[in-house]
Amino acid sequence: xxxxxxxxxxxxxxxxxxxxxxxxxxxxxxxxxxxxxxxxxxxxxxxxxxxxxxxxxxxxxxxxxxxxxxxxxxxxxxxxxxxxxxxxxxxxxxxxxxxxxxxxxxxxxxxxxxxxxxxxxxxxxxxxxxxxxxxxxxxxxxxxxxxxxxxxxxxxxxxxxxxxxxxxxxxxxxxxxxxxxxxxxxxxxxxxxxxxxxxxxxxxxxxxxxxxxxxxxxxxxxxxxxxxxxxxxxxxxxxxxxxxxxxxxxxxxxxxx
Amino acid sequence: xxxxxxxxxxxxxxxxxxxxxxxxxxxxxxxxxxxxxxxxxxxxxxxxxxxxxxxxxxxxxxxxxxxxxxxxxxxxxxxxxxxxxxxxxxxxxxxxxxxxxxxxxxxxxxxxxxxxxxxxxxxxxxxxxxxxxxxxxxxxxxxxxxxxxxxxxxxxxxxxxxxxxxxxxxxxxxxxxxxxxxxxxxxxxxxxxxxxxxxxxxxxxxxxxxxxxxxxxxxxxxxxxxxxxxxxxxxxxxxxxxxxxxxxxxxxxxxxxxxxxxxxxxxxxxxxxxxxxxxxxxxxxxxxxxxxxxxxxxxxxxxxxxxxxxxxxxxxxxxxxxxxxxxxxxxxxxx
Numbered sequence: 001x002x003x004x005x006x007x008x009x010x011x012x013x014x015x016x017x018x019x020x021x022x023x024x025x026x027x028x029x030x031x032x033x034x035x036x037x038x039x040x041x042x043x044x045x046x047x048x049x050x051x052x053x054x055x056x057x058x059x060x061x062x063x064x065x066x067x068x069x070x071x072x073x074x075x076x077x078x079x080x081x082x083x084x085x086x087x088x089x090x091x092x093x094x095x096x097x098x099x100x101x102x103x104x105x106x107x108x109x110x111x112x113x114x115x116x117x118x119x120x121x122x123x124x125x126x127x128x129x130x131x132x133x134x135x136x137x138x139x140x141x142x143x144x145x146x147x148x149x150x151x152x153x154x155x156x157x158x159x160x161x162x163x164x165x166x167x168x169x170x171x172x173x174x175x176x177x178x179x180x181x182x183x184x185x186x187x188x189x190x191x192x193x194x195x196x197x198x199x200x201x202x203x204x205x206x207x208x209x210x211x212x213x214x215x216x217x218x219x220x221x222x223x224x225x226x227x228x229x230x231x232x233x234x235x236x237x238x239x240x241x242x243x244x245x246x247x248x249x250x251x252x253x254x255x256x257x
Numbered sequence: 258x259x260x261x262x263x264x265x266x267x268x269x270x271x272x273x274x275x276x277x278x279x280x281x282x283x284x285x286x287x288x289x290x291x292x293x294x295x296x297x298x299x300x301x302x303x304x305x306x307x308x309x310x311x312x313x314x315x316x317x318x319x320x321x322x323x324x325x326x327x328x329x330x331x332x333x334x335x336x337x338x339x340x341x342x343x344x345x346x347x348x349x350x351x352x353x354x355x356x357x358x359x360x361x362x363x364x365x366x367x368x369x370x371x372x373x374x375x376x377x378x379x380x381x382x383x384x385x386x387x388x389x390x391x392x393x394x395x396x397x398x399x400x401x402x403x404x405x406x407x408x409x410x411x412x413x414x415x416x417x418x419x420x421x422x423x424x425x426x427x428x429x430x431x432x433x434x435x436x437x438x439x440x441x442x443x444x445x446x447x448x449x450x451x452x453x454x455x456x457x458x459x460x461x462x463x464x465x466x467x468x469x470x471x472x473x474x475x476x477x478x479x480x481x482x483x484x485x486x487x488x489x490x491x492x493x494x495x496x497x498x499x500x501x502x503x504x505x506x507x508x509x510x511x512x513x514x515x516x517x518x519x520x521x522x523x524x525x526x527x528x529x530x531x532x533x534x535x536x537x538x539x540x541x542x543x544x545x546x547x548x549x550x551x552x553x554x555x556x557x558x559x560x561x562x563x564x565x566x567x568x569x570x571x572x573x574x575x576x577x578x579x580x581x582x583x584x585x586x587x588x589x590x591x592x
Contacts, residue, residue, distance in 0.1 A: 021318045023451075023498075024542035054451035055498035058541070213364060 002179050002201035004148050005094070005126040007065070011036035012196065012226050014067065014181065015219070016206025023058050025215050030062050033219035038064045039096055039204060041071040042086045056089065067128060069096035074109075076116045083120055095120060096128040096150070096183075106156040106184075110137040114144050121145025130183050133167035135174055142178065149175070150183035150204065153195065157207045159187025162194055172199045189218075189225030196229025197237070262286050262578045265433040268424045270294070271301030272401070273556045274438035275408045276567035278417060279337050280575045286433075288417050293442070295421030297405035302440060302535040303563045304405070305457055307483050307493050309470050310334070310397040310565055311346050313367040318479075322544060322586070323562055324366075326569035331397040333568035338407040341399050344469035347371075347380060348391040351519050357474040358389060368393045382465050382521060398470050400485055401564060434578055437555045441500065441538040447548070450557060452500025452536030455493065456509045460517070462527035463488035473516050480516045489530065492517055496561065500536045537561055547574050547584045554578075 002009050015035040020026035030038065040059055059066060068086035073079040076099065083095045099116055101109025108131050117127050121144055129141050133151040141149060151171055154160035162168055162182065172180060182195040183204040192203050203226065212218035263286065267278045270292040278288045294300050312327025335341040348368075350358040362368060368391045377384030379392070413419060424437070437443050444450050467484040483491045495509045510532070517524040540546055540558040545566055548555045556574055559566050573584035 021320075022539075022541065022543035027541070054500060058451075 002181075004128070004179055009036040009065065009202070010034075011223075012202045012230055013192075013223060014039060014183075014202055014204040015209060016204070017041075017059060018206055019210040020215060023055075026210075027058070027062060028216040029209050029219040030064065032216040032223065033209070034223050035219075036064055037067050037204075038062055039067045039069050039206070040090070042068050042082055042089060065094075066090050066092060067094050067096050068092065069130075070098045072100070073098060074100050076112045076119070079112070079116045080119055083116075083125060087125070093124055093126050094128065095125050096130060098130045108132060108152070110134065110140075113137070114140045117141055117146050118144040128181070133164055133171050135171060138171060138175060142175070148179045148181065150181045152184040153182045153191060154185025156184045158185050159208055160185050161187055161191035162198075165194070165198070168195070168200070169198055189221045192222050193225040193229035193232075196226055197233050199233055262433055264288070265578065266291060266435045267438060268292070268435065269301070269438035269440065269442075270297045270405070270409065270419065271438060271440050272303035272306070272405065272563040272567045273440070273559055273570060274436075275405060275412065276333075276337070276571040277436055277438055277556060277574055278412055279408055280568075280571035281578075282412065282415055282417055284575055284579055286575075286579070288412075289432075290412065290417060290419040291422055291424065292419065293421070293423065295419065297402070297409055299533075301405075302455070302537050303401055305455065305493075305533040305535045306401040306563050307457070307470070307481055307491055308399045308401040308404070308564055309346065309481065309483060310341070310399065311393065311470065311472075312565060313365050313393050313396060314346050314348065314472060315562065315565065316365045317361055319562070320542070320544060323566065327562065327565040329568045329572070330565050333572075334399055334404060334564070337568075338399075338404045338411065340403055340407065341397050342469070343395075343397045346393040346396040346398075346470050346472060347376070347383075348393070348472045348474065349383075349387050349520070350389075350474040351516075354474055355389070358391060361474055362391055365391075365393075367395055380467055380469070380471070382467065383471075386521070396470075398483055399564065404564070435553045436574060437553050438557070440557065440559075441536055443555060443557055444500075444538070446550075447555060447557060449540055450538050451498075451541075452502070453539050453560065454495065454497040454499045454501055454534065454536045455561070456495045456497075456505045456513070457491060457493035457533045458510070458513055458529060459485075459531035459533070460490045460492055460524065460527040461488055461530050462490060462524055464523040464526065465490075465521050471520065473520060475512075475516060480513060482517060482520065490517075490527075494561070502534060502536045505532055505534050537563075545570055545586055547577065547587045548589075549577075549587075 011034050013035040014037040016039045068090050070079040070082040079099045099109050099112040117129050120127050127146045128148045129146050130150050153162045179201045181202045182200050186205045187208050195203050209215050209219045267274050267290045278290050281288045310330045312324045316324040371390045371392050376390045441452050470483045473480045492513050537560050539560040543560045545558045
């Protein structure tokens, strides 16, 4: 099971808390997923002061670890301020750091991300940066003090899956000891299984579950896929090859044509 | 509870309170209505509602009871207050969200897909702007403020006292039960009730005419535009998990206005008449409840379905105290 900043988590699935038809369905989806971590957007739901507290109560009642995020932040300053607010509201030094650089793709701004990560890590935060699969950026984030990386599979909410498997595989191979989480873009359980087969430690998803016709059933499907993918990885899969290799030997056949 | 109930008190002049008062009056119960403000107005979240009677569209995200019970609404409101427009609902998707239309169709019923020409025939001002739309022909809409006011006037004309003041402590044998329809104001009594913030706009745009509510599918906010006549449109509504009632954000304004502008560029020239913010009362599953505690009966949690579900809730609550069946939305008191 994955370890983030010294904390062992009982599940390889992390689930977002936005866009569910109702809080009751959100809670049901969490139960079905077995997720160990809930991500929460402070900006989207807060509304300032006590007003948003009903929602926080509900999240706390899920009984999972909360990972607040800086969703929707477009600058270093915004992200750092939001992280500080989140630390106060949730009493955790964990922060999923999102600094968006492009409106259409919601692609992270790697320059601002590294800078914000450095500021927050120096300030005692334990940063989970939402990044691309770029190796150089990944290295700089680690230098900045991050001990977890969260590369995207595809743009947020797109459901396209792992669009650059080569890049994700390279990242895994280059940083074998860093906890890696595929965050964003996962649409189907098979995408989650593929991430696990590549050796990723966990996945983070939201829309694929929240916007499914039956969110709880989809959460369960993802839980099964994550389990299957991780078990397959652990069982040491065969190497693919170009030519057929008969599983029954040809030598010794009784009759030859 | 006696089979022949003669009197009852209703707290609140929002959509739930007035609908229940009308339903009880119709069944011969002597009702007294008490409200903090004494009349329907901006302190009730139904004052800020869209007024869409769209049970089938709501089925996209709401559960089955909303779709089924909501089908009582149009007929009930026509009888109780008049002013119901039965023109259906048009559902459109913009640009890159076009795939959302198929998903919406899959999850709803009682609709048909229209092509370019049919859209233009229904709504001439949208002619040529959209390739496909879903048409929910059986749906209707009303003007919430005109409807609440008309209902209040009819109750007053029928001799129902509508008093200004706070809630009395409880019911008595002579005064009958107290129905608490105060919405979010009853939150201190109902621990599992929460507020879901909504933001809306009223625009005047004489250059655009629409005959029916138009919904725009959007990945984050289910935006709709409801014509109020005379070039006035209601634009709504955000859904934010917060009980805050006072403040609209720049982002919400921007998203709503952008969507209106995308529907028709003439909305860019619209005059902003009003910006409204309030919080809807909701239970954790976003379904309404009738809950009895002592002699007080709570009708609450109508969420974003006030006008859609108030008629069914009123019917069930009236049944409960006049010897009818136990309401399906009745729940046990967990206080």
